[in-house]
Amino acid sequence: MKRILYITVLAGWMLCNTSCENYDETKIPEEYHKVLILQSAGEQTVTLYRTGEDSRYEMCIIKAGSENGLSAEAQLVVDEEWMDQYNEDNAEHYVMIPSEYYSFDTQNVQVQGDEQYKLLNLTFKTTNLDALISNNPGKKYALPIRLLSDNTTVSTTNNYVILQPSIVVPTVSFAKTGYQKTAITAQSSNPVSIEIPVTLPLDNKWEFECTVKLDKEWLDTYNTKHGTSYQLLPDASYTLQKTCQFAIGSNSSSIRLEVDRNNLSLGDYALPVKLESCTQDGFDLDENYYLAGISYLPPQIPLTLDMLSSNATVDGDGTGLTGLFDGLGSGKHYHSNYAGAVIDATYGHYIDIHLKTPISSIMFNYHTRYENGNGDPTEIIMYTSNDGQAWTKLGTITKTGLGGNAEYASSIFTAENKFAYWRFSVTKSAAGDVTNGAYFNLGELSIYGE
Structure with a gap:
């Protein structure tokens, strides 16, 4: 009973220290020379982006204990029988993800004496898994992984994870949508340069371009819906860069709009901009508009x-x-x-x-x-x-x-x-x-x- 209590306290302590690099071993009872803990445990939703490539999920196994110099060994085990029992005990209906839809770089955990944690990679075949889930809409697919060891103490609470994949198509979008106002006066620099930020919600491994288009008729719809009376920005008063480039490692880019106030009268103007195309296969484009608002204001x-x-x-x-x-x-x-x-x-x-x-x-x-x-x-x-x-x-x-x-x-x-x-x-x-x-x-x- 005492042994279970110590391990439970240890697991609770680790939950408060979510970084693999951040914990204090002096708080651990000395009789536990080495203890292994899954950092992310329990039911976990894993977002996988469908890019045409496999997705990697990183698992962190933390080593704690009173003897820093000891090595620790364990195994990551996919256990369908254990999940069946979990379903029964928790009134759940998880269905096992077949083995052809995932792979480990290794399931053997080896944490050396001078290491505090070990990172292991789990790879999902995202495109195939997406098809499996789409073709079986009534099933709740998951992957149960247990941390087991014959010679190292394993946390009694943080010793398993049930990964539930949520597959998302990457969507390029404007960082802000709707009406975005820029106020200018006769004292403003000319031309006025406006950057329209475009984003991708994941680590970018590709080099690609996106283009935008104007939808001038949409402004009438917006004015009617919102009770506004914005005028369409005159063609002679602006230049719009219609292409933006995404570099590898960068998840943001921008479209530049330059406004020449010499060709404007006082008033409230707007230019409706919409994403049109993307050179990267498999990416979606957000349907929301960026409404570039230009208010040419008189002096105070x-x-x-x-x-x-x-x-x-x-x-x-x-x-x-x-x-x-x-x-x-x-x-x-x-x-x-x-x-x-x-x-x-x-x-x-x-x-x-x-x-x-x-x-x-x-x-x-x-x-x-x-x-x-x-x-x-x-x-x-x-x-x-x-x-x-x-x-x-x-x-x-x-x-x-x-x-x-x-x-x-x-x-x-x-x-x-x-x-x-x-x-x-x-x-x-x-x-x-x-x-x-x-x-x-x-x-x-x-x-x-x-």
Whole structure:
């Protein structure tokens, strides 16, 4: 009983030291001169990539004990009868992988006195094994391997492994998919270079190429689905390298997109890129798109207090209109009136900005109140004017509420004519209907225009 207890404690200790190189032998009871342990034991799922070549699985057998200089011997045994009993004891239904689908470089474990572990290779014939599994969908194939020895103590817990193969076709994919935004301004370098990373999810043993294509019609589908209005990046404004090379030993490459802002107007653009082909046989290509977003932004317009006015600034909550540009932090926010103090059925609560130089295009971003998002705008209607009296609607933004200290960025809105006044009108917020007694607040507001 004492012997079993020591070995069980030893196995538990080894589970906490998963690296073959990392353990402290002084913790092992001295009467155990040498003990062998399977590092990865129990039921294990093994991912095998179907590349047309065999797959290698590395097994690590650790030697522990009080006498470092002793050698240890054992055998790796594939035991179908033992697995049948395991199935019965554990209500499992594993089916033995036939021997023609795998091979060991050796099943004899020899750990020399100056060695702390031994690595042995198990090779799977992945293509054939994949066909076997595909042709027998109701069977749960596995390989039971036991660690046995006649002259060396073997862990009573980490002495077997049941390998369950999961065969995956390697798929080349973009490292990121969907909309990926790059913001540029007139001060950005030109051309703007964007690297689109492409990856392979395994150690690469091959030299091959992948190509991409453009799917311009897909942008309409994306805009409809997401409620966006990205323009297709004009042909004259970019060059796209359509081929990337993978070198042996590297599982990543990239496609280069260069954008010439001299051939762009202010606005939000996108270019839908999709993987098209691969020179390596057997590899799949991910179907997801990389949507290269280009936002050509106007310059920022610094806010000063003399530019700002409002119909509903509350006293004593935040720092008034200064809260729109005095930085982020607790108590540093703008808050409109609450408790129905100001009712405006058309504009709700608004902030007017008198621009020192008339502009025709504008965008903004803001942070919600630092402490919470209880007054985050959810419906914003923008207006323009040249005298601060007669207002023309520029656009409406409807959005969901954000939490505290969160950032929102608008798209670019362009008016038919230049304007000298811009109204940021909030009609709904997380607090309710602002045209009927609710309020809004902001932690910071920045505007950009020209």
